[in-house]
Amino acid sequence: MFFILALVTCFKLLLIPAYRSTDFEVHRNWLAITHNLPIKKWYFENTSEWTLDYPPMFAWFEYCLSQIAQYFDKDMLLIENLNYASSETILFQRLSVIIADLIYAYGVQQCCLILPKSWQTNVILPVLLLANVGLLMVDHIHFQYNGIMFGILLLSITKMLKERYLWSAFWFTILLNMKHIFIYLAPAYFIYMLRNYCLKSNKAFSIGFTNFIKLASTVVSIFLITFIPFYDHINQVFSRMFPFKRGLSHAYWAPNIWALYNFCDKMAVLAGSRMNLHQINSTASMTGGLVQEYTHNVLPSITPVLTIGLTALLMIPGMLKLWKLERSPLNFLRFLIICALTSFLFGWHVHEKAILMAIIPLSILSIMDAEDARIFLILSTTGLYSLLPLLYPQNLLLLKVLLVVTYCSYAFYNLCNLYPLKKCERRLPLLNLSESIYILGLIPLFFYENIIHTLLQLNQKLPFLPLMMISTYCAVGIVYSWCRYYLNFMLKCK
Template sequence: MDKSFWKIFALSSAVKILLIPAPHSTDFEVHRNWLAITHSLPINKWYVDETSQWTLDYPPFFAYFERMLAYVAYYVDKEMLNLHKLNYNTIATIYFQRCSVILMDFLYAIGVYRCLRVSNVPLKSQQYLATASLLLFNVGLLFIDHIHFQYNGFLFGILLLSISYMLEERYVLSAFIFAILLNFKHIFLYIAPAYAIYLLKFYCLAKGRNKFICITKLLVFGLIPFVISFAPFHNQMEQVLKRLFPFKRGLTHAYWAPNFWALYNVGDKVAAKLLGITTKTGPTTSSGLVKEFAPLVLPNITPRTTFVLTLLSMLPIMIKLLAYTPLRDAKATFLRAIVICSCSAFMFGWHVHEKAILMSLIPLW
């Protein structure tokens, strides 16, 4: 166990503790409400409840995680678990939620540590210490998790664990962990094509392996997390999927991600201004948080359009990974595929949050 790495982690944790009193965004209330939902309601009501506008829209594993946090929260301030106390943010609630994020970041540190270990970077070298510092003090995570307020750190920790096992050629374990990740936050579906192609070529179709057994193992261990996650909701799958994929929220988030659709929106506004077209009644590009909108001049964009463009932008790296990557370059190309797939989704995806760029930046290190 490298002491220098854990010293950097301890220092990063101290910085996060200093950020506890920092202002938080509406996502603080989102997660407080999810604590209340999972604690106060029977499981068949979790994805139905609309007491607050911040309805539960993460996969079931994250809901179970919130339920476990609620057991502890009850002894800190049980009123934070009152479903009808909207925008409840006492000092005890703030410290509990902030500290829960900091503690969960230990999983992120483990993921970083394992990735550094399998990358064969010499311990205590300048490269090792610099990479560890950049990842553990990642400014994006500090802002999004420890000021804005979310739980992205431990999710990226799970991703990095999965990547580290893939690089160690422990393919089934890597796929199993990635499946668990998808059941915590489905946005990681963006990089699933990289996993699928890599496992197909370098595990299932590798020389000396029984293709049927390999595919069976991946299917079994890949599906186990989904069965455990969704089994309690088997009678509500349509409702759960509507929550997980809310296409009615519009092409862009209220705070535009700096992607292709931000340029598209600007182009539409400029064209409307030049043509003297006034804003129509109804939602606009700046109300994408909860509603769809129609451009004033340019063609309307549908979720299907963004899906096709995203897949097309991923296609070159997928072809390279499948058809033109020798075994000696496989691991490096896999990492590039993860970065490019996530970047493609960021550039062309539907209703992209600005924080999604972390899916490209963290594996890029």
């Protein structure tokens, strides 16, 4: 595993001068805010449009980084230095992500250690996790700190697999206080711990008071430590963390139900000839990710309350199933993935990179069961392809394609060897014919997006079309993965 980590780290170092998104400035600004201002002003500062909107524990993480950043370039810590990007600033911020990824590497190691020693746990799983190209693209090119988050998640999952419930709850609560989007996974933790840790002798509604107090104390104490310093303006903190006035879809359409809904709305506009092309282009701003609300043109507009209610409703069958199942950490992990996918598909203003919340845990199960591996191959291929628009500069085209193709080829080849089913020349390994056709359909989609669309001179008339096609096509594969995985969980898990 050390050799794999060393190779991946060397590759990350090569990406230091690569393209970076506006998130680079977001985190530079957060360094400046936490370094210069008292905590009572952190969530009020708005000199930059990229205001602090992560939970307080991540703000403290930025504060700690700022104490080191001042030795690289003090000017990066000036709040008014908007879009500042000296070579020292770039070096520091890139290195901070690489070093923070050691938490992720530690999580991967702990996860592999609890599994039986074999080729798949010593090599295949570490490669699938450490070399996940979604994390490479999002963190080390686009620029974010997701690695440390997923490292904490893997630590929590590892403790759960070992049935060390309090430690699992501890790490998951830390994770929630670092990045609140992981609340998507909370139903799995709540049901499984209540059923298997808090209930006395596994008898329904017979609460083991001591265990319940231990669990509640662990969770509540972490939240209190995190939020008490902000008690006098807690409403301001939450208003930043949950900005429901943002649009239904993010700037790059996450391939979910709402991408399909947006597509249907635009097709309804075209079919009804109610707008010309110029007017349709203007409605593409509905996916801009800016702090404003939008309405659909033909279909009913979707509200945040509707998405929350729909997400919760669709999780209930799985919660009831998990409650009835015998104690099985692997079933907990399966429902954790269902929670991630359900929230991704039906949530409000979902970021496309949230698909990693399902892909990374599913990597663990992919080396344990053929059906999990099958869904992993479909979901990872489709989900990683959907991240390609994040890296839009043309000079990154070859790099991002090589990353995705290499990773997916490695996954297909090795998982096929793990589960040697009857081979068929007309389909991909582990997939049936229709699934294979769908995955191979990404190839003509790629050529249309990068070549044909330009040759047809549609760049000005329909600039949003390639992105819409990627989102809707990938959404089909992710919805299919969710449906099949959920159905298997409900019918086959015991």
